[in-house]
Structure formats: C-alpha cells, structure tokens
Amino acid sequence: MLFSMNDLGAAVAVVGTTVKPTPAYAWPLLANRTGAEVIVKHENHTPTGSFKARGGLFYVEKLRRAGALPPGLVTATRGNHGQSIAIGAARAGIPAKIIVPEGNSCEKNASMAAFGGEVIVAGKDFDESREIAAGYQASHGFAFVPSFQRDIVAGVATYAHELFTDHADIDAVLVPVGMGSGICSLITLRDLLGLKTEIWGVVARNAPAFAQSFEAGSPQPTSTARTFADGVACREPQAEALEIILNGAAGILQVGEDEIAEAIRILYTDTHNMAEGAGAAPLAAMMGERERFRGKRVALILTGGNIDMPVFRQVLSGETPVA
Secondary structure, eight states: OOOOHHHHHHHHHHHTTTSOOOOEEEOHHHHHHHSSEEEEEEGGGSTTSBTTHHHHHHHHHHHHHTTOOOSOEEEEOSSHHHHHHHHHHHHHTOOEEEEEOTTOOHHHHHHHHHTTOEEEEOSSSHHHHHHHHHHHHHHHOOEEOOSSOHHHHHHHHHHHHHHHHHOTTOSEEEEEOSSSHHHHHHHHHHHHHTOOOEEEEEEETTSOHHHHHHHHTSOOOOSOOOOSOGGGOOSSOOHHHHHHHHHHOSEEEEEOHHHHHHHHHHHHHHHOOOOOHHHHHHHHHHHHTHHHHTTSEEEEEEOBOOOOHHHHHHHHTTOOOOO
C-alpha cells in the first residue's frame, strides 16, 4: 500500500486547511447522453483549478514536520503539479524552481509564478524537462520533487476520500493518467475501504505509454506524446505507479484528440464547467464506451480546468487544437 488510513487522516487534516472538499454532482444531461448515472468530481474547483493542489501541500508539510526541509525544491511539470509545489514551498519559506517544457501553457506558467515559483523553460517536452530538473537538483543542492511520490499520492487521495465518502456505491470511476498519482490514490483507497468499484484509467491515443505498458505488463516508453491534453502527455511510465495500476485497475482506455475536444464542449454545455484536455478525457472515454457503462453509476474525475483561453476558444468554435 502506498499509504495507510492513518496517513490519509494526516493528509486530510493538512490539505483541508487550504483545499476545501470539492463537489461531486450527478448531472442529468450527461446521464441522458450516456445511459448511465454520471457523477462528476469537480477537482477544477480547488484553489489551483486542479487536483494536484492537494499533493504538494502534504509533501512539503511532511518535510517540515520531519525537520527535513531542503534549501529549496525543484520539479518538472506541465503546470498543475508545479502550482502545488509552488504553494507548498512558499508556505514553508523556501524557493521552488519549476522546470517547464518549451511551448508550455502561458496561463499555467503565470499561475505558478503568482504562487511563488520561479518558472524556468527548458526541455522539448515534460519528460525532457524532468531530466533537466533532476540535473538541477544535483548542481544546486535543491530537493527534486517527482510527480509520483508516496506523500504526494496520500495528499491527492484526499479527493478519493471525499468521493468515496459521498458515493460509496459507485460502480466505476474513470480518471486520466499522467504520471499516476490520481489513479493510484483511487486504487489504494478503494482497496483500504474494501470497495468493489472498478477504476479505469484514461490516456490520449497520441500519448499511449501507460496503455501500452498496461497491455504489456511492463513499462513501455514512447517516442512522442503529442496531445493537446497536456496533463496526460507522458512518454515514460514510472514502474511504481504502473505496478499499482496493473494490480488494481480494470483497464486503460484510449481517446482521440477530437473526442477530447468534444468532451470539453459537452462539459461546458451540460455542466457549465471549464475542463482542460486531461479533465475531459474521462467523459470522452465514457462516451466511447457507452455499452460498457450503460445503467451503471459512474464517477468521472474532472481533474482540472486550466485550459488557456485561446485553446478553449478554439475548442468551443468546433475545432481540435494541435499539440
């Protein structure tokens, strides 16, 4: 187990001071479209507009309580994880260097800087930025914060705790998979609670590393991850996350770029919520698997709403952005 119920209780106490429980609403228009009861967990309602706000807060607080705060933190991100680390570092009074790839979301970059992080553009994509961040750690003495780490997952699991507390009888949960903290938090807590809920991961067809790895039973890196859903643009699955997914997920579903764009439009019209590409991917997967989920109670994790306005405008006009 990545964490215990005691760990989760500690995370709830820490995260709850900043991130209040987010709503999980059953939306009738989505039910009409899918033939299932659809409950949307609105992680787009956190202070950073993403579920990632939870993980960094608990990670940094655990360091502080252990008397192990480093001179500073460095991490790589496409934006949501970086905002979380920036908040945690600022509250602990230490600097945070946030490495982002070229062409990263301007609005996410601005948000990370506003939360106190120093944004450094380096790398062609997330995985290359992650390598650069690890090198920065070695040369500057900062602690490198990975996207997947036990305390980060325990912090993220506070959203899973809220969901299962309010809706313990869910048949299935669909969640996007980037580096794995979201899906692994759901799997771990479901097992701790003894629930039978199926957990389905969702990736972009243009970034299929986790889907191919699930099929093969071992990490299968890909050469590219060209999806406008930057939250799932992963080329190199990490072994620890994959092992948990292999042992606890029902499967990994893949969705296309057009399907993701359509799901963003549907979430806006049916719920009046803005979703980034990764946040809309679960609905896209459910729409493509209507018969599998028909008649069931299904939760969709809307992991974030941090989509740049020009991209959102393009999607609402009926177009599909190109990564």
